[in-house]
Amino acid sequence: MSDSLFDTFNIKLEGSWVRSATTIRLDSEGQGKGTTLSFEDDLGLPDKKTVPSLSFEWQFARKHRLGVRWQDINRGSVTQVLEEIEWGGEIIPIDAEVTLDFDIRSLSADYTYYPWIKERWAGGIGLGIRSMGLRTILRADGSELEAEIDGTAPLPYINFEYRRMLGERWRLKAQVGWLEVKISDIKGGQYIGRLAAEYLSTRRWGFGAAINYSAIDVDWESIKGPEEDLLTAIIDLDLDDFSLYLRFRW
Numbered sequence: 001m002s003d004s005l006f007d008t009f010n011i012k013l014e015g016s017w018v019r020s021a022t023t024i025r026l027d028s029e030g031q032g033k034g035t036t037l038s039f040e041d042d043l044g045l046p047d048k049k050t051v052p053s054l055s056f057e058w059q060f061a062r063k064h065r066l067g068v069r070w071q072d073i074n075r076g077s078v079t080q081v082l083e084e085i086e087w088g089g090e091i092i093p094i095d096a097e098v099t100l101d102f103d104i105r106s107l108s109a110d111y112t113y114y115p116w117i118k119e120r121w122a123g124g125i126g127l128g129i130r131s132m133g134l135r136t137i138l139r140a141d142g143s144e145l146e147a148e149i150d151g152t153a154p155l156p157y158i159n160f161e162y163r164r165m166l167g168e169r170w171r172l173k174a175q176v177g178w179l180e181v182k183i184s185d186i187k188g189g190q191y192i193g194r195l196a197a198e199y200l201s202t203r204r205w206g207f208g209a210a211i212n213y214s215a216i217d218v219d220w221e222s223i224k225g226p227e228e229d230l231l232t233a234i235i236d237l238d239l240d241d242f243s244l245y246l247r248f249r250w
Contacts, residue, residue, distance in 0.1 A: 004200055005122055005165055006059045007249040014053035014210070014245040018073055021047065021238040022102070024136070026147070028089030029230040035085045036234075043100050044079035053243060063114045065124070073239075074103045087138065088147050088231050097141040104239070105133035110159050110177075121164040128177060129156045130190065132216065134235070149233055153186050153218050155179075171198045171206070188218035198247065206247040214239045 022039040039045040055069040077100050085092040092098065110128030136149040159177040166172055173196045180189035191214065198208030216237045223231040 008059050010057050010247050010249040012055040012245050012247040014243040016051050016053045016241040016243040018049050018241040023236040025234040026088040027232045031089035044077040046075050065112045067110050069108045071106045076101045092140045099139045101137040103135040107131045112161055124161040126159045128159045155188050155190050169200045185221040190216045210243045212241045
């Protein structure tokens with residue numbers, strides 16, 4: 001096995017150019033189905049943002065690895081709505097000015113077992129969980145609406161990985177993962193993918209680039225609304241990013 005195929009420990013700092021597409025509907029138990037909103041198209045939320053990402057990996061045995069990745073995407077917008085919107089049993093009238101704050105906090109942790117380790121490549125399978133924290137605050141002038149959704153959705157997934165050394169200093173890594181689950185009042189699923197190429201410049205340092213893809217859908221029931229009304233949030237979220245990174249390895 002190549003000494004460069006795995007690191008015992010590594011820490012990676014990324015600069016990530018994130019592109020997002022967010023669709024949310026907030027249904028009321030008493031008032032029925034709400035309006036399906038694209039936060040980017042209907043409410044002017046920026047669909048691109050540059051954010052830092054931080055990752056850590058530990059190869060604690062020859063065939064066993066733990067990995068963690070953190071990312072926080074906080075966006076906001078102020079726009080004038082062009083059609084009537086029903087949001088959680090409340091009506092937002094046409095031409096109302098809507099202020100939106102939307103924060104996505106993502107912490108992913110995964111374990112990978114490598115049944116196949118050769119001289120220049122390795123293949124693994126494992127389990128991971130993404131803790132997706134979502135905080136949405138929506139205010140509308142011309143109405144008394146000020147709605148907030150704040151909570152965390154645990155989304156597990158099955159993970160497959162392939163890595164290969166190309167020459168003595170280039171390392172390639174590819175991952176795919178998916179799963180659909182229901183935990184308590186949250187039903188959701190996700191598809192994830194990652195492709196990274198890295199140059200190992202010294203024994204301690206490496207740098208590279210990666211493409212990350214994730215498609216997430218969540219049905220979140222029993223959210224408390226106004227006057228004890230129970231709400232259900234239906235969320236579809238696509239998050240893609242292109243990252244440049246620096247890795248410290250030992």
